[in-house]
Amino acid sequence: MDIKVVHKKKHKSQGKIFSFINWLFFIVLLFFTCIDLFMMFKYNFLNFKNINYIILGFSFFILLGIFLLNKFKKIKVLTCIFSIFFILITFFSFSYIKKGLNLFNKLNENAKIVENTMVVAVLSDSNIESVNDITDDVFAPVDLDKENIDKLLEDITNKTKVKLNIKNTSSYLQAYEDLISKKNKVIVFNAAYGDLISNIHPDYLTKIKKIYEYKIIEKVKEKKVDVNLKDKDSFNMYISGIDTYGPITTVSRTDVNVILTVNKKMHKILLTTTPRDSYVKIAGKGNNQYDKLTHSGIYGIDSSVKTLENLYGIKIDHYARVNFTTFMKLIDLVGGIDVKNDQDFISYHGKYHFPIGIVHLDSKKALGFVRERYGLSDGDRDRGRNHEKVITSLINKLTSKKALTNFSSILDEISSSVQTDMTIDEIMDLVNQQLDSNEKFKIQSQSLNGFGKVGLPSYAMPGYKLYMMEVNKESLENCKNKIQQILEEK
Template identity: 35%
Template sequence: MTNVAKHSKNTISVVVKESSDMKKKTDLAGRSVGTLANINTTGSKKILKELTNSGISMEQKEFGSMTEMLESFYNGEVDSIVISESSRSQITDIEAYANFDSNTRVVYQTSYKVENTDKANAVSNITTTPFNVLISGSDTRGGFDENGRSDVIMVATLNPKTGTILLTSVPRDFYVTTACDAGDGCMEGQLDKITHTGIHGTNTTKRTVEKLLGIEINYTFKVGFDTVTDIVDAVGGIDVNVEPGYECNNFMHAPGLSVHAGVNHLNGEQALGYARERYAYSEGDRQRTKNQQQVLMGIVDKITSPAIVTNYAQIMDSMSNTFSTTMSNDEISSLIKYQLNSNLKWKMEQYMVNGTGDTLMCAELGDAAYVMVPDQSTVTTAKNKINAVLAGKSADDVE
């Protein structure tokens, strides 16, 4: 669980309309297929080569953007298109193609591995030295080793000497300059929503957050939907405090869930639904980010209690294969022992960078989409708050 896999998986599909007469791989022979000229070229080449090796030749037509390719597909200009499965959410986020999953189907699919370059920048002593952890929440449905968008981006700054944890959130639509290592396959130096960095692995998200905030990240913690439900259920549920005016009984991802003003006790599925909701709030993604922080604070409050800490091995076993972290087994054990010996009650602090909405070109889409343009003053404040906690001070003292 604490060993990050050497490779991640990318899955590529040839997609046709649901009404198409193409039912199996051999039906693709002689038909036309749309691909993207500058995006996901590795996957497109791989799947078309596999088809060619099987004696199935297709007429390829390249497009400059995702929306251009989709328009031609639905207009009947091409019989099929090649997509990366990690881009499905990008497609369905476009209002005109919200029903893409239901009115299309996959005729042929393949996967290939990409090297995972994420490594720890470990501190000398995790019980005495402050450190930063990137928490990246993936929206992938294809398995934990599948790359997908980073729909949760949060930096947890921990100072074990002062017992302080600062949670700094970056909204998924934050418009940033992408940073990555050579070979990550990302749009290095180009502007895009930060959520798209996860398509190229946690390391790309980490590098981009480091560049954005001007900080150093020591460890990463990649989670999926199952992580939230499993952790929350393993610790017996969590409590979240809902402010007056934020009551809700129409959660999109948790039908039947309702929360009232005051303290609410949530099980795993309810906590996940609460952390994912944005449409029920006028603040949209800003409120969802606050809810995510509340859920994480509820988890921290529960797992640092003596009753839970002493059973941590059993709890971690129950969450096997639901998350990965670059923090080592020894470092996790040291933190557990430190918590047991000190019975430290952590002080939780929160911050979120902010910005204004706009429609701008996104490198991964090859087209314009809704983004949040950063308010640089909030980015500076975030950096100052993180540095304050690392220096043994309180983030709340930073204006």
């Protein structure tokens, strides 16, 4: 009899422990479930085909079931197992959502700053090793880039107590050429203009020695958005491909300039390519002076956006700035792409052979394909057409259900190499709409045409005979009309 009493007390004690543990697990499960549901509805995750509401209902019944099992103290061990199982599910869901939010935040954080590197340089064989050794005048285009030059001089004075005497020159390229011809001994240059110098002097970095560097990090003014994208049937987005590797925040020329005109209602996308050599008025720090479109990038993304808005008479709602590092990652992430090639050529970059017909491109081949212009009959305009082909194929891959359901891992790979001012709500709305309809976008393309000229004045490189494309007015009007047609189609 005593043994039975002891056994009964032990069983009762174990029951209380299980009951306590089960209620504790229920509270933990309730916490993670509420967090998951809150984040899912707040940030529009899985908001297609009513999946978010299905998950809400399923979560309610799971919580109710475990609550009733705890309340009536039924199958305590099994209840404990169920609780642990669903806690793990909600915890991993929480981790997945949080990871996605962090990636979106990273994309937006990238868009909030720009980096400019200012350099003091001498000839590679110069005896000058630091700014303390400078006794001569320092040459720089003060009229062209006064703000950045002043920041560099202020940093030098604050850190070394050295005050440099600056003499004005017409451009960074002129300062460099005077340096190598030994007309001066010390120059300042903005690394963003390095590509402009390398166009004329590809080996310029081997001939100079940097004795001081200062990285200028500036905050970008946030663009005021009148209407959220989810409230609009159509919008324009600027895709800027920058001509550099490394951090996306680095200021650089724009090598690819494509406007995506998207009509969500009609499932149509129009790609409008503006060749990098287009001779247009450069907005912002380009002071509305004529120059190559590619040079707008050295004044920041706002300059490029405003330049294209002025050119086409449109409003660009958002932008995405992508460097070649991103481009290569994206191609491989979707398993490569297929494009129709119209010309047989061997690329300068990578020496890849591209026969006429359908060609499969991995990241390295795609880079050679889109960079080629000298081996193509229509030069930069043919390169622009190849950009359109690659972007079209990439959009088709990225808007497929397979890619969209795996978009978190794609974002993870490219988050450090993309800048965009689109919000998480806007991106998720586009993803959900596509998953909901599963309708393929019809993609069209057009390119601004013109006439090649040498010798037109360049604001960034005055005095140098550069190749420009003078815009054909009829082509410009046709592009404008086509953009408006896609925007307004109902």
